Amino acid sequence: MIRSLVPSMFQRRLLLLLAGVIAGVSVLTLQAARVTIVEGSEWLTTAEGTLVESEWTPTSRGRIFDRKGRVLAQDRPAFDVMVDYRLITGEWAELEARAVARREKRADWPKLSAVERAALVDRYAVHYREQLETLWVDLSDATGVSRDDLEDRKAEIKAEVQSLAGHLWTEWRERRWEELNRDVGPGGTEVEVTLADVSTPIREQRIQHPLVSGIDDTRSLRVRLIAERFEGVSLRLSGAREYPYETVDVEVDLSTLPPPLREEGVREVTVRGVATHLIGWMRELDRVPAGELLDTERRPLREPKTGAIDRGHYRPGDSVGGSGIESSREDILRGLRGREVRHLDTGEVEFTPFQPGRDVVLTIDAQLQARIQAVLDPSIGLARVQPWHHPTSDYPVPDGTDLAASVVVLDIESGDILAMVSTPSFTREDLEERPEYVFRDEVARRYLNRAVSVPYAPGSIVKPMVLCAAVTSGVHSLSTLIECRGHFLDDPTVARLRCWGWRPDEGKFHTHTGQFGRGLYADEALGSSCNIYFYTLGELLGVNRMKEWYAKFGVGEAWELGVGSEYPGVVSPTSKGEAIMNAIGQGPIAWTPLHAADAFATLERGGVRIRPRIDRSARPVSTDLRLDPDSVDSALAGLARSLNERWGTGHGQSYAEFADGAGFEQFIDIEGVEVIGKTGTAQANPIVRTVENDNGESETEVLRKGNHAWFVGLAGPEGRHARYAISVLVEYGGSGGRSSAPVAAQVVHALKAEGYL
Numbered sequence: 001m002i003r004s005l006v007p008s009m010f011q012r013r014l015l016l017l018l019a020g021v022i023a024g025v026s027v028l029t030l031q032a033a034r035v036t037i038v039e040g041s042e043w044l045t046t047a048e049g050t051l052v053e054s055e056w057t058p059t060s061r062g063r064i065f066d067r068k069g070r071v072l073a074q075d076r077p078a079f080d081v082m083v084d085y086r087l088i089t090g091e092w093a094e095l096e097a098r099a100v101a102r103r104e105k106r107a108d109w110p111k112l113s114a115v116e117r118a119a120l121v122d123r124y125a126v127h128y129r130e131q132l133e134t135l136w137v138d139l140s141d142a143t144g145v146s147r148d149d150l151e152d153r154k155a156e157i158k159a160e161v162q163s164l165a166g167h168l169w170t171e172w173r174e175r176r177w178e179e180l181n182r183d184v185g186p187g188g189t190e191v192e193v194t195l196a197d198v199s200t201p202i203r204e205q206r207i208q209h210p211l212v213s214g215i216d217d218t219r220s221l222r223v224r225l226i227a228e229r230f231e232g233v234s235l236r237l238s239g240a241r242e243y244p245y246e247t248v249d250v251e252v253d254l255s256t257l258p259p260p261l262r263e264e265g266v267r268e269v270t271v272r273g274v275a276t277h278l279i280g281w282m283r284e285l286d287r288v289p290a291g292e293l294l295d296t297e298r299r300p301l302r303e304p305k306t307g308a309i310d311r312g313h314y315r316p317g318d319s320v321g322g323s324g325i326e327s328s329r330e331d332i333l334r335g336l337r338g339r340e341v342r343h344l345d346t347g348e349v350e351f352t353p354f355q356p357g358r359d360v361v362l363t364i365d366a367q368l369q370a371r372i373q374a375v376l377d378p379s380i381g382l383a384r385v386q387p388w389h390h391p392t393s394d395y396p397v398p399d400g401t402d403l404a405a406s407v408v409v410l411d412i413e414s415g416d417i418l419a420m421v422s423t424p425s426f427t428r429e430d431l432e433e434r435p436e437y438v439f440r441d442e443v444a445r446r447y448l449n450r451a452v453s454v455p456y457a458p459g460s461i462v463k464p465m466v467l468c469a470a471v472t473s474g475v476h477s478l479s480t481l482i483e484c485r486g487h488f489l490d491d492p493t494v495a496r497l498r499c500w501g502w503r504p505d506e507g508k509f510h511t512h513t514g515q516f517g518r519g520l521y522a523d524e525a526l527g528s529s530c531n532i533y534f535y536t537l538g539e540l541l542g543v544n545r546m547k548e549w550y551a552k553f554g555v556g557e558a559w560e561l562g563v564g565s566e567y568p569g570v571v572s573p574t575s576k577g578e579a580i581m582n583a584i585g586q587g588p589i590a591w592t593p594l595h596a597a598d599a600f601a602t603l604e605r606g607g608v609r610i611r612p613r614i615d616r617s618a619r620p621v622s623t624d625l626r627l628d629p630d631s632v633d634s635a636l637a638g639l640a641r642s643l644n645e646r647w648g649t650g651h652g653q654s655y656a657e658f659a660d661g662a663g664f665e666q667f668i669d670i671e672g673v674e675v676i677g678k679t680g681t682a683q684a685n686p687i688v689r690t691v692e693n694d695n696g697e698s699e700t701e702v703l704r705k706g707n708h709a710w711f712v713g714l715a716g717p718e719g720r721h722a723r724y725a726i727s728v729l730v731e732y733g734g735s736g737g738r739s740s741a742p743v744a745a746q747v748v749h750a751l752k753a754e755g756y757l
Contacts, residue, residue: 053342056315058238059335062357064279064325066245066366067416067616072279073326075239079220080317081143082208084232085161087135088154092232093128097121135230142222143212153211160316161204172198208232210317214240241282241319241326245366246427247272250374256749258742259655259662260388261381269374273425274366277449278563278614280324281428285314287322295320311336311355325360325615328562333357361616363416368409371750375743376423378402382743383423383730388658390734396706403730403739404443406450407747408597410725412714415601415610415620418724418756419747420563420594422450442689443704453565455590456729459682459736460529460649461712462585464635465599466537467522468607469549471631475540478634481519484512484532488580497580499531515647522631526638526678529649531584538583539576546579547571552625553599554609555591561614569595586683596712597727600677604714604722606632639676639714643668650679650711650737667741668713670748673757676722677713677744679736684708709733711740715748717757724751 058080064073086092101120102109112120140147173193180191215223220235227233248271254263286294301313312334314320321327335357341350378384385401397403402424409419426438426446438446448454470476488497499512512520512530525533538546550556555569569591573579581587594612602609607627610620642648643666652666668675686705693699709730714722726747733739751757 051343051345053344055340057338057340057354058236059312059337059354060239060356061241061335062333062359064333065359065361067361067363067418068365068367070245070366072245072275072362072366073241073243076242078214078216078238078240079223080210080236080238081139081212081215081223082234082236083139083211084208085157085205087132087230087232088157088209088211090129090132093125093132094121096128097123097125100124135226135233138226139212139223139233142226143215143219145212150211157209157211157316161202161209164204165199165202168202169195169199208234210236210238213238213317213319216240243279243428245274245370246276248274248367248370250370252374252380253749256746257381258388259659259665260386262659267380269377269379271370271373271377273427273430274370274373275364275420276324276425276427277422277451278324278362278364278420280326280328280564281322281431282319282326283322285316285318285320287320311339311352313337324563325362327564329360329615332360363411363414363418363614363616364420365418365754368750368754368756369419369421371753372407372409372419372421372747373423373425375746375750376405376407376421382739382746385733386658388653388655389738395734397704397732397734402444403733404445404450405728405730405733405743406454406593407729407743408451408593408725408727409747409751410594410597410601410612410727412601412604412723412725415612415622416616417561417594417612417614420449420451420614422448443687449564450729450731451593452559452561452563453567454592455567455570456592456708457589457682457684458585458591458596459680459708459710460531460585461596461678461680461710461736462589462599463526463529463534463583464603464639464678465549465553466534466541466583467526467635467638468603468627468631469545469552470537470541471522471634472626472628473541473545473549475545476537478522478630481521482525482530482533482536483519484525484530486511486532488532488535497531497535500529522634523638523641526635527641527645527648529642529678534583535580538580541579541583542576543573543579546573546582550582550589552609552623553602554595554611555589559594559612561612563614567592585680593727593729596710596729597725600712600714600727601725603627603632603635604725636676636714639678642678643676643713650677650713650741653738667737668745668748670745670752672718673715673748673752674718674720674722675713675715675744675748677711677726677741679741680710680712681734681736682708682710684732704732706732707734709736709739711736711744713744715751715757724756 177193251266295314321330336355338354339352376383407421550571558566558568571589578587607625610622642650654664655662687703691701711728716722728740730739
């Protein structure tokens, strides 16, 4: 019996031992599975991080062209000055000093106390700190960047790297804590992990960073000499943004100017800041208004949700489109970085070439833009107050005052913007070197794109659209004559709602009915700009129809051109009286020069509105307003009479008082070209500022007041349909005919010079 029990007891022990082995192996197997399968990708990334070095190479930004292939913006070959992070922080001096101290005191070093070692290192560090100071002085001199700016850039780099390191160390601490305490059960003792336990230097603390960007070949040679003395300094090929058409010399034919300014020959004008408002400029990384997403947040290295790498991500030293097309087309122009990955374990190198940004083609003609900007240079005289600009001595802007202006030229067939000029303009150098010149002049306001960003009361230039609205709505017939008594209200002594031609003369009052000997037809009312006729149409249209029709012509709608801030326009009558005022472009209504050109182009197309565009890739969008055809014909006829009839408000004037031998002359009379259009004089709010008087009290100072001057017209070859809509606005220019019509004539000359007419 005893002999039979022995094998059985042995077997049981063997089974227990085997079970223990199996249990141990199972635990190890499960742990291995967890590490390789569950956390495999995480550990692989960590392992690869120690075996792989990668370097991103810059991309090349796309170009911006005008409609004729002229380069308006491009990257030029340039260099970035790269400096080791340890030089930037000053740590390099301490590291070099420590290395020398250990070498010089090799035998005694182990015996020295910490205080003695620190004192010894500090003694050697003096020399290296002096070398660092020399480095910054030399780099400032070589690059042309002030020492203060270098220090600011160093501080930015340190802040960015420290922020990144802090984020990573916190993440690593949390991950390490989870690893060490994963198996701690209830009541167990957790292992504490501090930041010091995981604060190993990150890659950004061991590499070079761009301290100065975009230096040219000449300066790069001087930096190369510095780099020979400091291993931590090098040059990296990059690109600096340049604008070849920013400054252009243009010849203005003086023989085409109004008689008081007319001379034989030409004058060369250096035009600065051509299309700056449209193309825009670059800015520093993450220099965004408060509340907006940082560039590095909008396009980080890894997409937060998927973890996918974005090769277009932003890195310290990058520049970003800051305004205009450069900003709105940033993701198109930017391109994708290249990448070089070196596997330290195998020596293998993987290279992904950079992908340049795509080009953007604009609809504008840069040379036409420059020509128009040249004639608006105050030295020519059209954008400077002249005695013949104002009919009376009470004009509030003194002679010789420079005037701001805007011009839009629209291709009627396509809706392409051929020119969009806003003066005074500025260059990117102005923006960098003297921002107060751009932003702080309260009258010039150079930063504004007056063509699309500033609201203006339209005045009489809206009358053609109001006519078409009234006839198309069925509230007025073209066969109906409207009497002009000089005043719209029954009481002629009330100063409101009078016709512009209401003037006392030897006890009599001139009216348009008196002028024509009867009531007015639509084309006569437009040609003579009779307010009473259009007050009547405003009353017939009423509040709701007035809003509806202005909206159809684009008021209240932005164009999304991508050139910066756009004022959508507004019309908001709340009473019959305000609707009546809206009919002559006054009251609660405002739009921009682009609205005006857009509306007149719509008339020429017979009521088809094509949304203006400035990017050639933008899809054309058209809407048929279904205007009454006869009303359109009548409106166009009225615009023709305005310029071609002697009594038309846009016809011309006598210069005999201002120029010897000069009699009456039409504002726009150019051989081979037919121009029709409408002038307008619109009430304007004054430009004011608050100042402190001698008594320490605040009071309002008026900087500029008066009326804005408009001309909007249609131009084409003689005897054929118009091809171009032209809108001119001269701020506080007074009379539309005297101030804006002569500018429009020069725009037509520019169109001829560039082969459009």
